[in-house]
Amino acid sequence: MxxxxxxxxxxxxxxxxxxxxxxxxxxxxxPAEKQVEIAAFKALQIGNMQSTKLTAKGEWYVIISHRFGDLTQGFDNFFGLDDANTKLGAIYGITDWLSVAATRHTAGKVYELAVKYRFASQKIDGFPVTIVGYNTMDINSELDTDVYPNLKSSQRFAYSTQLLISRKVSEKLSFEVAPMFIYKNLYDPTIENQKQFVIGTGGRWKVAKRISINLEYGWQIDNPYCSITHNPLTAGIDIETGGHVFQLVFSNTQLMNDVGVFANPASKLDGGGIFFGFNMYRVF
Structure with missing residues (x-):
């Protein structure tokens, strides 16, 4: 025993x-899987340009944007308040890596459809950048057959294809590079190209817990009409307020659809053409 x-x-x-x-x-x-890095940007846009942030699966975003008139005209247009463009739309997250959007713009009465999808995420001690694709399709409902008697339905359409590449360098600093291709079915060959290549660049500097300063610039690589259209420049401030991000924006273009922003800005950087506005996102 x-x-x-x-x-x-x-x-x-x-x-x-x-x-x-x-x-x-x-x-x-x-663990075999690397930890995903915190988002480089808090808002879905840097200013006018898209950021690499996407909506989460099942989330609805409502977006309301305004761009007022030219500030440099002073009291003639009451510092832009007499002349405003509006953008109103919604964004839905189909999955964590894929979202769709539909917006309507008062300028040109343009309807813009968009899809955004993530290829890769920046990871701690892993993949160094976040890569996102973004495509838009514009439908210009303002075009009139009285002005264009031979107008075809397909000529109302314009497109953009973008590859957004961002990196969060530190808790304060993030930057992004975005090569773009823009194509218009209807265009004026005396002042613009049907096809336009643009390199967009942008960055975010966090100055407080819920406030950051943003800056972006678009370089129209092959634009021979630089005396008429000019490279878009935008500066802004992000303010996080609970359920939404509020962005104050100053730009040299009043347009807000991607084709318009990066192919049609009509203001110079060295005098005139400063347009103030805001972007407001609300998540549900």
Missing amino acids: KHRILLILLLFNFAAFAQEDLLQQLDTVK
Whole structure:
């Protein structure tokens, strides 16, 4: 009987040591999946340009944007308040990596449809950048057959294809590069190209817990009409207020659809054409 008890105690002690050794081995195993980096941008846009942030699965965003008239005209248009463009729309997250959007713009009575999708995410000690694709399709409902008697339905359409590449450098600094291709079915060959290549750049500097300063610039690479259209420049401020991000924006273009912003800005950087406005997102 004593021998049986001694044998049971030895087996129990062996099992306990084996279990402790196994737990120690499990503690030293690192998870295979890298931790996803916190988003480089808090808002879906930097200013006019899209950021690499996407909506979460099942989330609805309502967007309301305004761009007032030219500030440099002073009291002639009451510092832009007499002349405002509006953008109103909604964004829905189909999955965490795919969202769709529909917006309506008072300028040109344009309906803009968009899709945004993530290829890769920046990870801690892993992949260095976030890569997102973005495509838009514009439908200009303002075009009139009285002005264009031979107007075809397809000529109301314009498109943009964008590749957004961002990196969060630190808790305060993030930046983005965005090569773009823009195509218009209807265009004036004396003042614009049907096809336009643009390199967009943007950044965000966090100055407080809920406030950041943003800056973006679009370089029209092959634009021969630089005396008429000019590279878009936008500066802004992000203010996080609970359920939404409020953005104050100053730009040299009054338009808000992507084709209009990056292919049609009609103001110079060195005098005139400063348009103030805001972007407001509300998530549900």
